[in-house]
Amino acid sequence: MHYCGVVPMQTTLQLALLEEVRDPEPPVRLTALFYEPGSAEAVIAELGRLREVVVGVGPGAEAVAEGLALPIFQPDDGDDGDGLQPVPDGAYQQAPVFHTDPDRVFWALQGRRLPAKRHPYGMQLRIAELIGDRISDEGGDLWHRRIEEIDALACALCAHRFAVGHASWMDGAVLPGTSLPQEFSTRGVLPAVERLSLS
Secondary structure, eight states, rough: EEEEEEEEETTEEEEEEEEEOOOSSSSOOEEEEEOOBBBBHHHHHHHHOOOOOEEEEEOOHHHHHSSSOOBBOOOTOOOOOOOOOEEOTHHHHHHEEOOOOHHOOOHHHSSSSOOOOSSSSHHHHHHHHHHHHTTTTTTTGGGGGGGGHHHHHHHHHHHHHTTTTTTEETEEEEOOOOSSOOOOOTTTTSSOOOOOOOO
């Protein structure tokens, strides 16, 4: 199985992929592969070649979700996207494509909001989370990756959680975890620092 994430990158799309690495002892490790940014058509063609995919599509990458000849996950009860509900086990078998949001994926993994990606501390927390989730970068180092590659990897990690039955539907997006807070706290997002007044 290939667990994939797609996010926009300027006028192109960024694709990242995770595969399980089975060790004799748990937990399972995940290895990451990254693609050069490309058009929606190129991403759709690559996903078609991979077969057996579960795909987390970030905001702005709708063309991929619509262009794949695969069903898109929606909650069974016709939920309009508000509230929180667990994704049923095996949902990926009927609908292997779903909408997600990389920022909210990281919030769900941390159980709180994170600083913005443009903030160095925000990227530090995101990369530390991916490393803590036992993801290894076969083509380099996560610290050397672009922001969009980290975002696509977050969507791919959500695809893995979706496939193993450890995900929830919340406010129109699939997020990792089955017991998420109704609202992600902003308390303590950034450590307090001193700033001098210009006077």
